[in-house]
Amino acid sequence: xxxxxxxxxxxxxxxxxxxxxxxWPNRTELRDSTIVVIIASVILGVFTSISDFALYxxxxxxxxxxx
Numbered sequence: 001x002x003x004x005x006x007x008x009x010x011x012x013x014x015x016x017x018x019x020x021x022x023x024w025p026n027r028t029e030l031r032d033s034t035i036v037v038i039i040a041s042v043i044l045g046v047f048t049s050i051s052d053f054a055l056y057x058x059x060x061x062x063x064x065x066x067x
Contacts, residue, residue, distance in 0.1 A: 025033065
């Protein structure tokens with residue numbers, strides 16, 4: 001039977017090696033990226049809200065004509 005601790009140790013060692021190869025952002029890059037994500041989320045939320053309100057008004061108008 002295969003030793004699970006040996007395969008886990010190999011996996012953790014390889015994972016640490018790959019994480020050390022990665023390029024990590026500095027504080028300025030991280031702050032700028034966070035600001036971009038927050039602004040994009042707000043813009044998308046506003047767009048979704050306006051679209052939802054507009055579609056609701058159109059459907060309400062069409063259903064009022066039918067009834």
